[in-house]
Amino acid sequence: MDASQPTPHCIQYYNTQPKVDLNDSSKYPFKEFVNGVEECLFINIFSPKLFFKNKGSSEDACNNCGANGCPVIVFLHGGAYQGTGANEYGGKYLMQTGKTVLVVVNSRVGVMGYMSTEDDVVPGNNGIKDIVKALHFIQENIHSFGGNPNSVTLAGTSSGSAIVHLMYFSSLTIDLFHRGICTSGTFLMPLAFQKNAKEKSKKVAAALGCPTKSSRRLVNCLKTKPAADIVLLTYLFKPHFFPSLPFTAFGPVQEPLSNNAFLTQNPYDMLVRGEFQSKPLIMSLVKKEGLFPAASYIASDEIMAEINNTWNAFAPHLLDYNFSVLPKERDAVSQEIRKFYFGEEEMSVQNGDKLVEMAGDRHFKADVARAVLHQAFQSYSYIYVSIFSYRGKHSVTESFSQTGNNYGACHGDDVAYIMNTRYLNPEETESDRDMMMRFVDMWTSFAYTGKPSFGYDVYWQSVSPFGLFFRRLNYLEIRSPYDFSQCSSYDHGNTAFWSNLPINEPANGRYS
Numbered sequence: 001m002d003a004s005q006p007t008p009h010c011i012q013y014y015n016t017q018p019k020v021d022l023n024d025s026s027k028y029p030f031k032e033f034v035n036g037v038e039e040c041l042f043i044n045i046f047s048p049k050l051f052f053k054n055k056g057s058s059e060d061a062c063n064n065c066g067a068n069g070c071p072v073i074v075f076l077h078g079g080a081y082q083g084t085g086a087n088e089y090g091g092k093y094l095m096q097t098g099k100t101v102l103v104v105v106n107s108r109v110g111v112m113g114y115m116s117t118e119d120d121v122v123p124g125n126n127g128i129k130d131i132v133k134a135l136h137f138i139q140e141n142i143h144s145f146g147g148n149p150n151s152v153t154l155a156g157t158s159s160g161s162a163i164v165h166l167m168y169f170s171s172l173t174i175d176l177f178h179r180g181i182c183t184s185g186t187f188l189m190p191l192a193f194q195k196n197a198k199e200k201s202k203k204v205a206a207a208l209g210c211p212t213k214s215s216r217r218l219v220n221c222l223k224t225k226p227a228a229d230i231v232l233l234t235y236l237f238k239p240h241f242f243p244s245l246p247f248t249a250f251g252p253v254q255e256p257l258s259n260n261a262f263l264t265q266n267p268y269d270m271l272v273r274g275e276f277q278s279k280p281l282i283m284s285l286v287k288k289e290g291l292f293p294a295a296s297y298i299a300s301d302e303i304m305a306e307i308n309n310t311w312n313a314f315a316p317h318l319l320d321y322n323f324s325v326l327p328k329e330r331d332a333v334s335q336e337i338r339k340f341y342f343g344e345e346e347m348s349v350q351n352g353d354k355l356v357e358m359a360g361d362r363h364f365k366a367d368v369a370r371a372v373l374h375q376a377f378q379s380y381s382y383i384y385v386s387i388f389s390y391r392g393k394h395s396v397t398e399s400f401s402q403t404g405n406n407y408g409a410c411h412g413d414d415v416a417y418i419m420n421t422r423y424l425n426p427e428e429t430e431s432d433r434d435m436m437m438r439f440v441d442m443w444t445s446f447a448y449t450g451k452p453s454f455g456y457d458v459y460w461q462s463v464s465p466f467g468l469f470f471r472r473l474n475y476l477e478i479r480s481p482y483d484f485s486q487c488s489s490y491d492h493g494n495t496a497f498w499s500n501l502p503i504n505e506p507a508n509g510r511y512s
Helices: 048-054 110-114 126-145 159-167 197-207 215-222 227-237 267-273 301-309 311-318 327-342 349-378 397-401 430-449 492-499
Strands: 043-046 070-076 101-105 147-157 179-183 281-286 383-388 473-480 483-489
Touching: 043 126, 070 126, 070 159, 070 430, 101 126, 110 126, 110 227, 126 147, 126 159, 147 159, 147 430, 159 179, 179 430, 197 215, 197 227, 267 349, 281 349, 301 311, 301 349, 311 327, 327 349, 349 383, 349 473, 349 492, 430 473
Parallel strands: 070 101, 070 147, 147 179, 179 281, 281 383, 383 473
Antiparallel strands: 043 101, 473 483
């Protein structure tokens, strides 16, 4: 094996077309939408020992961590449990300080990682169990790469962030990590838990001619089918005229009780009862999270007009309540949401920022507020929140919108300043480079002490344990490398509005 080369993605469904006709297969080139491989369970390790040695330095010159080794940061990729992989991220920025070891984990995604028959045949969460296995490997072997197994920080973005958050609630991970960094994701967000898992498994099986009444026979039959054929059937769960919606068909589930189960209880109930690992946590958001996916729409008059005219059909997919609001109530809920954000206005490019706010509140902001306020009340470890509103020279929105329009800081922008991603280069301007160094300082200091620094001149107040009673969320807003301040919000992400809608998501703490 050549360990100097990037590892391949796990096999996954991929779709970037803005609009297709699912009733005419000639317009939908299925085979182009599966990539990756089955043999994909790798981890990428970035060690300052190797980094500086490759630059001509001696090992002693770069060993800044002491006899126990460097703190370890384990990063989990995003992609809505459906796509991307470890080789989208690198360790260049973190390695420059010589103070941490970075591990980026590949894990199974989509139907291969999260299919569940909701019984002991396929209980689910295989993708997360891949990560738990990687954490065991790190405990046993990371010292060989200069890392300290007794100082492991889990970090993740988007769905990877939700997995990091779930790690606090599993008995399988008690001794495997010591603190967490969640960027743009919590287990309370709508996509965090799979809905109708058993029915989806049956639908996949039926489409391939497999029996569906017996879980054992269903699985045995699927094992005879090519993996690409199984993964391709993800399209069955994306029937809307925007095939990127819903974001994901498969994800984590609550499992039947067993020794190998990752999660056997409702995590929201565990949160409220204080039944989680009390460890330091950073929970970060981007100012305009809803630019994912709204940036794909708000640059087009045609698309915004179509959304406006088909709102009742579109909204349950965009806002992920197609399975969690009763069919007879969906139109009323859709109209209530529209009125709250748009009033009597027609949806258009001119007021597309309201669609951005709506999507950001539903998918990220309201649930982060609920999660950290409950967790801070029950935890004896500090929890810190940040909001990233800096828009550098480039943004992920350029890819989403296919324009150079400056819509502000987008979902995924912040991670580029720490993980030297393939999709965004923060090295072209002095301001971007300074932001990158701020992020390196923040993650490194947190990995060492459990208390983040954003520079010596920054006061970062943790979330108050009594914030739950006043709905007050303390956070650090990061506007630029030179402009940041401590702020508070009393209804972050319009939490009260979303909490009062008849959305039934028990794992997310919503009951209709």
